[in-house]
Amino acid sequence: MSLSDDLAAHWQRTAERSPEIRDAYEALVRDLAAGGVAERGLRAGDPLPDFELPNVEGRLVAARELLRRGPLVLSFFRGGWCPYCTLELKALQKALPEIEAMGAGLAAVTPDTGSAFALAKRKNALSYEVLSDVDNGLGLSLGIIFRVPDRIRDLYLRLGIDLGARHGGGAHWLLPLPATYIVDQAGTIRHAELNPDFRQRMEPFSILALLRGVVANKG
Numbered sequence: 001m002s003l004s005d006d007l008a009a010h011w012q013r014t015a016e017r018s019p020e021i022r023d024a025y026e027a028l029v030r031d032l033a034a035g036g037v038a039e040r041g042l043r044a045g046d047p048l049p050d051f052e053l054p055n056v057e058g059r060l061v062a063a064r065e066l067l068r069r070g071p072l073v074l075s076f077f078r079g080g081w082c083p084y085c086t087l088e089l090k091a092l093q094k095a096l097p098e099i100e101a102m103g104a105g106l107a108a109v110t111p112d113t114g115s116a117f118a119l120a121k122r123k124n125a126l127s128y129e130v131l132s133d134v135d136n137g138l139g140l141s142l143g144i145i146f147r148v149p150d151r152i153r154d155l156y157l158r159l160g161i162d163l164g165a166r167h168g169g170g171a172h173w174l175l176p177l178p179a180t181y182i183v184d185q186a187g188t189i190r191h192a193e194l195n196p197d198f199r200q201r202m203e204p205f206s207i208l209a210l211l212r213g214v215v216a217n218k219g
Contacts, residue, residue, distance in 0.1 A: 002205075003088065003091040003201060003203050003204060004200070004201075004203060006091075007084055007088075007199055010084065010087065011199045020155075024152060024155050025198075025199075028149065028152055029196055029197045029198070031149065032146060032177070033196045033197070035146070037144070037146050037177055037196055038194040038196050040143045041143040041144045041177070041179065041192060041194045042141075042142050043189065043192050044189055044190055044191055045188065045189065046188070046189050046192075047187055047188055047189070048063060048074070048183045048187050048189055049063075049138060049141035049142065050062075050063050050064075051137070051141075053131040053134070053138065054131065054132050054134070055129050056117065056118045056122075061107070061131055063187065064187075066105050066107055066129070067105075067183065067185050067186075067187055069103065069104070069105050070104045070105065070215070070218075071102075071105070071184050071185055071218070072105050072106070072107065072181075072182075072183045073092075073104065073105070073106045073180065073181070073182055073183075073207055073211065074107055074108075074182075075088070075089075075092060075106070075108045075109070075181075076108075076110070076133075076139065076142075076144060076176045076177070076178060076179040076180075077108055077109070077110050077178060078176065078178065078198065079110050079112040079116065079117070079120070079163070080117065080119055080120030080123070081116075081161050081166070085120075085178070086124060087201075088201040089108060089120065089126060091201075092106060092108065092128070093124065093125065093126050093128070094204065095204035095205075095208060096127065098208055099207075099208070102211055102215045104211055104214075104215065105128075105129075107130070108128065108131070109130075109131045109133050109139075110131075110132065110133065111132070111133050111134075111136050111139070111163075111166075111174065111175065111176065112132060112166050112167065113132050113166065113168045114132075116166045117132050118130075133176070134168070135172075136167075136174050139174075139176040142179070142181075144176045144179050145174050145176055145177075146175060146177065147174055148163065148173040148174065148175055153173050163175070177195065177196060177198075178195060178198050178201055179192065179193060179195075180192075180201075182207065182210050182214060184218065190213075190214050
């Protein structure tokens with residue numbers, strides 16, 4: 001099964017189990033699409049903003065360090081609490097050997113902090129960098145951050161998902177759009193996949209195909 005198949009199957013189970021969650025999530029996706037959040041993000045040809053973020057081990061990792069080896073796949077996910085993100089993280093792990101074989105790197109970025117984002121790496125046996133976008137600084141620079149509507153915040157809290165606590169920001173309920181960037185070694189974004197529908201993610205085979213083109217045109 002493809003990643004899209006796995007995502008669709010999970011959504012079908014969720015929608016059948018809880019009409020409330022189904023209706024709330026569909027309304028959120030409609031509102032994000034209508035608000036044009038994805039259209040405001042950085043695109044191909046834009047430079048990747050410089051950054052230095054902590055990894056699971058507590059070490060600061062800079063953009064220049066990730067790009068030193070070669071091109072970079074940078075994936076933003078909402079947090080370890082998100083099952084769609086978990087499916088994507090595992091799919092990226094499976095693609096990691098091919099990514100590295102091309103001389104490229106992979107890193108995932110989340111607004112989760114502390115033990116929350118460390119657990120995402122450990123639980124899913126990820127061997128690539130997982131970085132914490134503290135205060136959503138990098139996401140804001142990329143233009144992919146939105147404020148969680150009150151009705152979704154209330155739903156998440158009833159489901160035991162407290163983003164304020166997970167992000168260390170108290171009352172600030174912000175999330176990134178799920179996004180995948182393919183960046184060349186010079187730090188220029190060569191592809192940006194932004195989708196207001198968090199139930200859909202970029203397929204690893206599409207990432208690999210685009211990455212091959214970036215590697216082939218290097219220099």
